[in-house]
Amino acid sequence: MSAPALLFHLSDIHFGLEDNHALDWVRTEIVRLNPAAVAITGDLTMRARSREFDAARKWILSLDVPVTVEVGNHDMPYFNPFTRLFAPYAKFRGMEAVVEREIDLPGIAIVPLKTAARAQPRLNWSKGWVSGAALRKCLAAIDALPKGTKALVTAHHPLREVGTQGTALTRGGGRALAELARRDVLAVLSGHVHDAFDIVESTANGPVRMIGAGTLSKRTRSTPPSFNELRWDGTELTVTVRNLEQVPTPAMQIDDVPENALPPREPGDPVAPVGQVPRTDPPVH
Numbered sequence: 241m242s243a244p245a246l247l248f249h250l251s252d253i254h255f256g257l258e259d260n261h262a263l264d265w266v267r268t269e270i271v272r273l274n275p276a277a278v279a280i281t282g283d284l285t286m287r288a289r290s291r292e293f294d295a296a297r298k299w300i301l302s303l304d305v306p307v308t309v310e311v312g313n314h315d316m317p318y319f320n321p322f323t324r325l326f327a328p329y330a331k332f333r334g335m336e337a338v339v340e341r342e343i344d345l346p347g348i349a350i351v352p353l354k355t356a357a358r359a360q361p362r363l364n365w366s367k368g369w370v371s372g373a374a375l376r377k378c379l380a381a382i383d384a385l386p387k388g389t390k391a392l393v394t395a396h397h398p399l400r401e402v403g404t405q406g407t408a409l410t411r412g413g414g415r416a417l418a419e420l421a422r423r424d425v426l427a428v429l430s431g432h433v434h435d436a437f438d439i440v441e442s443t444a445n446g447p448v449r450m451i452g453a454g455t456l457s458k459r460t461r462s463t464p465p466s467f468n469e470l471r472w473d474g475t476e477l478t479v480t481v482r483n484l485e486q487v488p489t490p491a492m493q494i495d496d497v498p499e500n501a502l503p504p505r506e507p508g509d510p511v512a513p514v515g516q517v518p519r520t521d522p523p524v525h
């Protein structure tokens with residue numbers, strides 16, 4: 241058998257509040273280990289500012305490997321409700337020029353699933369929402385893969401739907417997981433909660449593995465900055481949570497996906513404008 245395929249799964253870099261020490265180390269590890277791809281599962285920026293996207297673009301272009309990026313809730317305009325509603329992805333789309341969609345890996349394909357929504361019929365827009373259209377697009381991409389190819393689905397929000405609909409982390413997450421369980425999906429990679437995890441979620445159609453990456457920003461939650469090193473040997477996908485403090489992987493992974501994982505507020509964090517995002521529940525992931 242050939243050498244295992246190596247993938248790096250990064251998330252929540254939050255340029256604007258990025259951890260440059262951690263990012264320099266990640267780039268060194270990318271040079272050293274030369275992964276087949278780097279998948280970044282959203283929240284590239286802090287407030288979708290142009291200078292934050294510029295810094296993200298510069299960092300990604302400094303990597304000599306294929307990179308995929310999903311949109312996170314922080315990658316849409318925060319202060320301007322007009323832009324948020326009518327051109328929410330304009331700045332993020334600028335990233336498409338620097339990322340690869342076709343990742344050439346033996347027997348596996350990276351398939352995106354959009355979970356960040358410009359607006360939702362509930363108060364907290366920072367949470368996830370898998371719309372019918374987003375799910376159909378993802379499933380169609382999986383169904384179009386060559387026979388025998390396994391999918392690694394990349395999303396920003398974990399597909400966890402808990403509590404009542406109003407408090408679910410990701411609306412439509414349960415339905416999406418059940419559909420993914422019918423297909424040859426190796427795992428769903430996500431971010432958003434700023435801690436790593438590797439759990440199996442059961443659905444009516446069988447289990448789905450959900451793998452979360454921590455953050456590479458200063459907005460850590462309960463673990464130091466980290467990224468996931470994924471190895472696929474053709475049979476098994478193994479995850480190592482890499483971090484600068486040499487914390488072993490099991491200690492870096494949380495046991496369950498929290499419904500609401502708020503990192504501590506930073507001094508000087510803006511308070512959301514009234515009428516845009518409720519002040520009682522700021523989107524800080």
Ligand SMILES: [Fe+2]
Binds near residue numbers: 314396
């Ligand atoms: Fe997020």
Ligand SMILES: [Fe+2]
Binds near residue numbers: 252433434524
């Ligand atoms: Fe985040």
